[in-house]
Amino acid sequence: MADAGRPRNGRSPDRWQEILEAASALFYAQGYHATSMQDLADAVGLQKGSLYHYLRSKEDLLFPLIQQTLQGYVDDLEAIAGAGGSAAERLRRAVTAHVERVARFGDMMTVFISEGRHLKPEEQERVRALADRYRQMLEGLIREGVESGEFRTPDPALATLAILGACNWLPQWYRPGGRAAPAEIAGVFMDLFLKGLEPRS
Amino acid sequence: MADAGRPRNGRSPDRWQEILEAASALFYAQGYHATSMQDLADAVGLQKGSLYHYLRSKEDLLFPLIQQTLQGYVDDLEAIAGAGGSAAERLRRAVTAHVERVARFGDMMTVFISEGRHLKPEEQERVRALADRYRQMLEGLIREGVESGEFRTPDPALATLAILGACNWLPQWYRPGGRAAPAEIAGVFMDLFLKGLEPRS
Numbered sequence: 344m345a346d347a348g349r350p351r352n353g354r355s356p357d358r359w360q361e362i363l364e365a366a367s368a369l370f371y372a373q374g375y376h377a378t379s380m381q382d383l384a385d386a387v388g389l390q391k392g393s394l395y396h397y398l399r400s401k402e403d404l405l406f407p408l409i410q411q412t413l414q415g416y417v418d419d420l421e422a423i424a425g426a427g428g429s430a431a432e433r434l435r436r437a438v439t440a441h442v443e444r445v446a447r448f449g450d451m452m453t454v455f456i457s458e459g460r461h462l463k464p465e466e467q468e469r470v471r472a473l474a475d476r477y478r479q480m481l482e483g484l485i486r487e488g489v490e491s492g493e494f495r496t497p498d499p500a501l502a503t504l505a506i507l508g509a510c511n512w513l514p515q516w517y518r519p520g521g522r523a524a525p526a527e528i529a530g531v532f533m534d535l536f537l538k539g540l541e542p543r544s
Numbered sequence: 545m546a547d548a549g550r551p552r553n554g555r556s557p558d559r560w561q562e563i564l565e566a567a568s569a570l571f572y573a574q575g576y577h578a579t580s581m582q583d584l585a586d587a588v589g590l591q592k593g594s595l596y597h598y599l600r601s602k603e604d605l606l607f608p609l610i611q612q613t614l615q616g617y618v619d620d621l622e623a624i625a626g627a628g629g630s631a632a633e634r635l636r637r638a639v640t641a642h643v644e645r646v647a648r649f650g651d652m653m654t655v656f657i658s659e660g661r662h663l664k665p666e667e668q669e670r671v672r673a674l675a676d677r678y679r680q681m682l683e684g685l686i687r688e689g690v691e692s693g694e695f696r697t698p699d700p701a702l703a704t705l706a707i708l709g710a711c712n713w714l715p716q717w718y719r720p721g722g723r724a725a726p727a728e729i730a731g732v733f734m735d736l737f738l739k740g741l742e743p744r745s
Binding site for chain 2 (some may be wrong): 426458507513538
């Protein structure tokens with residue numbers, strides 16, 4: 344987050360990053376809409392008046408937080424896809440990292456679906472570019488597997504969207520401390536994506 | 545939609561159903577937020593003033609439309625799951641029907657994610673009950689397959705959520721008239737869910 348962390352008119356960049364992190368935690372714990380500027384001020388130990396030196400409203404956090412969240416997914420996948428190992432092993436690591444991120448930052452995904460239209464056009468474009476980059480890398484990994492004979496699918500692009508959708512739907516049902524931990528969820532998902540429901544004879 | 549279609553203080557139930565259908569079409573074509581009461585009045589050939597006899601604002605349409613949409617999914621799946629055929633064949637029909645519905649009414653899913661918090665608590669509960677009923681039926685179908693030996697998975701509940709997520713994520717990327725038709729998308733998804741990416745020797 345080079346953009347979000349830069350000094351802004353003499354205000355402390357550390358404090359700005361601290362506000363972003365506190366906002367991310369609050370949005371996750373109680374939801375974007377239920378979080379007030381007062382909650383945010385309390386969380387970072389500022390008077391509400393001082394918080395307004397950093398942002399006019401919580402809407403100002405939408406773009407930096409959505410961008411930071413997506414950038415995290417992209418960074419993970421870049422590291423995983425570029426590392427060694429079979430396509431199946433890298434896909435397993437990618438799905439595990441994705442599920443773990445959704446479990447940790449889930450609300451930003453729902454916030455993006457519901458509030459994304461409030462972003463400026465150039466912000467929407469940057470968010471879209473990051474999301475596209477992620478999808479293309481995942482598709483590239485699946486295509487690599489198909490080319491090496493490790494995978495088969497009639498349509499790598501649509502298979503990618505199915506896998507992405509399964510992972511991105513998590514915030515709609517996942518609750519921390521629930522029956523299954525993220526690594527276990529990723530394991531069952533990968534079993535489905537690699538082996539399918541039909542038993543192998 | 546017995547509730548939504550009932551006569552309301554002498555207002556025409558046919559007209560109310562007509563408004564629901566027009567709203568559904570408009571929300572799908574241009575999105576919930578971009579649709580005005582004027583658009584809606586134009587679509588059903590009413591003066592804006594007359595439209596207000598039926599609803600105070602488009603928020604009044606949220607619950608009936610979300611309920612109607614979910615009830616459609618539940619009705620489809622009840623018919624499919626209860627019919628004859630192998631578990632794989634019924635799952636294929638269920639996924640196809642689901643993808644076709646999302647492709648047709650996709651925006652209501654996004655609207656529910658973003659606007660669901662504006663529903664009254666008892667409305668949220670009814671929506672949740674319908675969504676639960678759907679998920680349980682799909683899980684029941686997968687469990688049936690596991691019990692008969694037709695399917696295998698380490699966790700039918702999580703496998704169900706993966707399949708559901710893949711289908712429900714469609715509105716985030718599907719565009720009518722795009723590269724793949726709903727039946728084709730469902731076919732590739734089912735290939736992934738039944739056979740997996742790893743080739744069978």
